[in-house]
Amino acid sequence: MYPDQHFEQLSAERPATSGKTPEQVLHEVFGYDAFRPLQGDVIHEVTSGGDALVLMPTGGGKSLCYQVPALVRTGTAIVISPLIALMQDQVAALRELGVKAAFLNSTMDFEQARQTEYALSTGELDLLYCAPERLIQPRTLELLHNASIALFAIDEAHCVSQWGHDFRSDYLQLAVLADEFPGIPRIALTATADERTRKEIAERLSLTEARHFISGFDRPNIQYQISPKTNANKQLLEFIKAKHEGECGIVYCLSRNKVDATAKMLAQKGYTALPYHAGLPAVDRARHQERFLREDGVIIVATIAFGMGIDKPDVRFVAHLDLPKSLEAYYQETGRAGRDGKPSTAWMVYGLQDVIKLRQMLEASQGNEHFKRIERQKLDAMLGLCEVTKCRRQVLLAYFGDKLETPCGNCDTCLAPPETWDATVAVQKALSCVYRTGQRFGVTHLIDVLRGSENNRVVELGHQQVSTYGIGTELNANEWKSLFRQLVANGYLRTDPDGYGALQLTEQCRPLLKGQQTIELRKDPVPQKSASRSPGGKSGSSVKDLITDHAGWEALRACRKELADKQGVPPYVIFHDTTLFDMLERKPQTLEELAGVSGVGAAKLEKYGEIFLATLARLDPA
Structure with a gap:
């Protein structure tokens, strides 16, 4: 290699x-x-x-x-x-x-x-x-x-x-x-x-x-976006098209099968998308990683086996199609975006099934009770970030002991503050339905009962006769899913430890059922095609948005690619995008002027200085 x-x-x-x-x-x-x-x-x-x-x-x-x-x-x-x-x-x-x-x-x-x-x-x-x-x-x-x-x-x-x-x-x-x-x-x-x-x-x-x-944990160039999972593939495609078309990114999935399916889906939509997981032959993994490092616009779809130590500076987005197990894992994985300091996005969709699956995996693990307690705390903190209604960056940094005095203005909850609603009555109905049906059923069946469905399962089980049958028609199925997701995330409901996905009451929900406590939940936002930029350009434009001389930019990139191929190294090893951008802005005409460009040291000036000066001269003959 x-x-x-x-x-x-x-x-x-x-x-x-x-x-x-x-x-x-x-x-x-x-x-x-x-x-x-x-x-x-x-x-x-x-x-x-x-x-x-x-x-x-x-x-x-x-x-x-x-x-x-x-x-x-x-x-x-x-x-x-x-x-x-x-x-x-x-x-x-x-x-x-x-x-x-x-x-x-x-x-x-x-x-x-x-x-x-x-x-x-x-x-x-x-x-x-x-x-x-x-x-x-x-x-x-x-x-x-x-x-x-x-x-x-x-x-x-x-x-x-x-x-x-x-x-x-x-x-x-x-x-x-x-x-x-x-x-x-x-x-x-x-x-x-x-x-x-x-x-x-x-x-x-x-x-x-x-x-x-x-040092501070803050990566201000990364915009955090977390949305409820509705149709993950459709959401991912809309996100890439709206914000990062043609740019390099990493998509993380929990299972190898999902990695393969997602990479195939993206490839069918015209993207250069490559799978990466431990089930692939070593030669394929190495080839895919090599292409990711050396080619432009490649999207790697991977399990968490990929990425630690990847030094590629121009990863413009990291997307999660499944919920990470902890904020440490989330921070580490999202941190692979925007290493060059340019605007990048950490995007994630998650749903109730993610929560249920991770909780089941945790309870079924071989760890002792001390280990499980720590892992529960980590998962709870991860869920807290997902469901928070205030600045996500403040919550993320606070977890690591870092303090951000004011909201960041560059996360989805700052750019489009979520609405909340008094969900006390609806929550009481949901919790009561869990209880009345014997704490033996998953979300889909509970919603059917609440909304008065007459499907075969409801009828066969006799759940038309329970007192909560049909009392939840004021919310649609997606709104009930959101409510149940937040109740599980916030510890009012837990999943069946036997692994069948049934929801059960916790001691924490008792005051709500007795009417001794009220509760506000967040309304899931209406999906938008793209997010607006933050005031003052804190999120800023990507490098390609800042470029006015596109022909010059492509000429410098072509020069870099040719040198990288000859040396057998990734292009960013020759010069980072930020260095090329600085060259394009300054248009140096001498080696001395080129030495003033950020990222051009003595050895690279000697090796590549004349070559890049010649390329720049062809851009501007005057």
């Missing part, structure tokens, strides 16, 4: 960085003028030999927090990364910058691994990426003891949490680094960790004395 790793040629590709400041490395190697908030603090802490635990949102620039110190400190930085795709992407990107980077993983044959190990032992590498299971092997530890190590970086550190959604047992053994390599700085990084998980990371990785650097 990526070019063979060669080390002997690299020393001449990048100016020596020994003795340079982090700021000099940032500008000369990476092509940026200033650190983002908190980056500079983290980098100076690690560069000076301190340990750090870093929590920074996806797209916030976590990688630079260890890559810059790796180029300032002497020795090789060892980066522990959980996924092969992630380390290969990052190594390819670093090598384009002229950085001496390599990886050790299971895709390599004996000779390739031997060459990489030799390069480490002779000090030829700036960074070496390694999977956790490989790092903890005695042979690897011995190899590291015989090398000069600049620092250890533990990426995706939330994988150490046994309560987390991406737990990996190999991460538990990484605490050995503190004992085996005292005095060498260690930095653990994650985008997803509440206070409990941060404490667990620090304890399990022996980083209790490390400085904590906690």
Whole structure:
């Protein structure tokens, strides 16, 4: 997938960085003028030999927090990364910058691994990426003891949490680094960790004395949209057509069958849609991921097995056709959109069956009661985000201990505030119907009874005789579904633990049935073809909406694609869209002017400067 790793040629590709400041490395190697908030603090802490635990949102620039110190400190930085795709992407990107980077993983044959190990032992590498299971092997530890190590970086550190959604047992053994390599700085990084998980990371990785650097969780460029599920395929098509036609995205589904069916449906509608799940042959998964990374406008339809570590910056939307199990999972998955900081959408539809299915899965799991209690709390928080009537971003950030003082103006509940209604009487009817029919039936049958249906099942069961038969004609079937969904989401009803989908009363509903409490529910919004932009352009326009010179934009993209194909890397490894956009805006005519474009470092200026200047010159002969 990526070019063979060669080390002997690299020393001449990048100016020596020994003795340079982090700021000099940032500008000369990476092509940026200033650190983002908190980056500079983290980098100076690690560069000076301190340990750090870093929590920074996806797209916030976590990688630079260890890559810059790796180029300032002497020795090789060892980066522990959980996924092969992630380390290969990052190594390819670093090598384009002229950085001496390599990886050790299971895709390599004996000779390739031997060459990489030799390069480490002779000090030829700036960074070496390694999977956790490989790092903890005695042979690897011995190899590291015989090398000069600049620092250890533990990426995706939330994988150490046994309560987390991406737990990996190999991460538990990484605490050995503190004992085996005292005095060498260690930095653990994650985008997803509440206070409990941060404490667990620090304890399990022996980083209790490390400085904590906690950036805000907010991703203001992402617009959150959550809607009741009516016809998921139709809703997905309308969403893509209205907001992201021709753009790259990820669609998450809970099952492999649904992934296959959704990808097929999108392909039949003319989209380049590819399935990705563990049931596909490995060669197909690799090919689909490769196309997603390298081609424009590809939509990947996937289970949650896809995405962790995907470094693609221009994913314009992440869609969920099924409810995630927790806000941690939701935040992690939606965070794969808009890593370049440009406007993107996190879109989801969910329904009562999602709630029932997840609750049944939870109760049927093999975990002990403590585990189930924590998982119930996580699911309740996820449902709370779905049913909230105030700003979704405020609720999401509050879950992670982050506070947003005012509503964001860039989520569906801010852009189109939902209506609420006094549902007390209707709720009493619904709860009473559950009770009168013996707490043995699902939503469809309960609605039939409430609306006075005369279908065979109602008649055969004698439910025409119960007192709640026909007392709910004031609401249509969809309105009753919405009501039942919210009652389950808010804990007034629970699903049958035996797995048949029957609804049962909980103790929480007693005050409602007795008339001691009132309740307001949200009205499901009327589906709209598209959402309006927020005032002041906070949601902003996508990159393509901002472009006025479309011919120039396509010419620059074609130039980038040709270079990427020759190098055997994804186009964004050459330059991000934001860098191309800056070129198009500035129209540099000299190498010196091109060096001022964000994202153009010294190595890329030398490699590609003349090529892009020639392309720009053809756009504007004057």
